[in-house]
Amino acid sequence: MISNATRLFDVLMPGNIEKLPEKLLCYKKNGEWTYYTPTKTRDLAFGLASYFISEKYNQGSTAEEKSKIGLICFSRPNWLVVDFAAQLTGALLVPLYPNISASEIIHIFNETEIKICFVGNMELYNLLESLKPEIPTLKRVYVFDDPTPENNWENIVHPFTPEVESKVSQNAKEIGEDDIATIIYTSGTTGMPKGVMLTHKNILSNVIMASQEVFSKFHLKQNKSLSFLPLNHILEKMLMYVYLYNEFSVSFAENIEKVAQNLQEVKPYVFVTVPRLLEKVYEKILQKGQELTGWKKNLFFWSIKLANQYDISGNNPFLYKLKLFIADKLIYSKWRAALGGNVQAIVVGGAACQQRLIKIFGAAKIVILEGYGLTETSPVIAVNRYENEDRKLGTVGRILKGVQVKFLEDGEILCKGDNVMKGYYKRPNETEEALADGWFHTGDIGEMENGFLKITDRKKEFLKTSGGKYVAPQPIENKLKENFLIEQIMLVGDSQKFVSALIVPNFPSLKEWASKHNIPFNNNQDLIKLPQVIEQYQAIIDKYNPSFNHVEQIKKFTLIADEWTVESGDLTPSVKMKRKVITKKYADLIAKFYEEKILV
Structure with a gap:
């Protein structure tokens, strides 16, 4: 492990760069895997930094005065080159999701006064060019995949x-550990993103502690990983540096649709994901199991039932x-093969992970390391470790060394440490509020359970019924999503007598269910209007309701025909629900829940 660094770019400096693997950053070009060596990565980063310095992007002492460099691109080696180049210069990188909306681009670019931006393809280039009249500071846009020389980076x-x-x-000698390296915009679940x-x-600090407490405990035959989350997602960005500082070879997936194929090709030992992608992997496993017949199908679902009983401790x-040994030989080994055959650990963050997935993958010898943190905490506050005794189901693990945590009376988690942000860009009032008394206020509600941190809900997402009772929606939503017929669910009922739910069915599973029960449908x-379907979902609600307190139980629901997506504006680029947006979108349906009185 590289341990003598105080700045992120020190990994490329003499004494460290020699430790990195020859095939450092791997990617596909014209259908074939190729790679950047450590030397090539360094040469490109220094060459681009030299250009930035010649353009005076290395000037300014405050965050407002420093030059901002935009980056909108799916993860690839060039993303890191621009990142390193900006750091070496002293300029501030402002990376954005490639699927971000035009209105958010305009807001962020104008707030940070970005002068130059790098994009992955001509589609993004043309979008930025069309937005230039609304972004007066933006002068230059360069493209990684532009065939013409004029705009090629x-x-x-x-x-x-x-x-x-x-x-x-x-120039780099003037840059210290307390200098800002990047401005990362939050996903905007409660309004416009904040920098x-x-x-x-x-x-x-997060890289070093995650390396010492988590990655050093792995028993990998090779330091090989696959990256497919956007690198402007703070978890992926931080862990990318964990990979580099632990001398990993990193392969970049071609795109999200080709992750399954790339896993087969790269055969990584570890990767990072969000729970939704893990859910989709499990859904495909189940789908294949449903297609089996006879004793093979019985064996498959016996192994699922067995895995559900697995104790991750x-x-x-x-x-x-x-029994697990038998199931592994016959069933679980095939699951691992579908992920390339070598995966030993999957780091999961960004949202709560279903407990059954942690148990099922754990039974298959794939350790799910669920953690917790925010962009503002760089990001890890707590994480379940690799060793059995340092994992606890239903929690996000032990607090990371170097991070302090305490709780307010209402259960809100407060955090302090070297990992806590410097502040929000150009938002002194919000910075002061978030860092009151020297502690970062996470907005999440939690508790300690035998040395493990447990998250119960988002403080700002509580529902308060007209009876004055608080309802935490996330645990209820996560529990119901364990049912194979539910894709997405959002609880509503703020200031109302009871809780209701908007449910997006898992349509592939629902259609299969309908076919098995000889229920005809067109689309x-x-x-979702068929009485048999509504009855089935009512049965699901009836099954889960006894698990919740009376005030938390779902009294009414409606099925939604269209999945909530980033493109539809219902999810943030990091795939979190925009509750206010969804509530407004379905205001008429929600109003119908409360038109008539019911006994509760």
């Missing part, structure tokens, strides 16, 4: 020479372990 990269190395190295200012120390009796709209 390589034309501004200075060749790596001793003079370039000396100039950039001298989180993170320093080298913020991110690097390792306290499994001998007879159970024997999604017809399907």
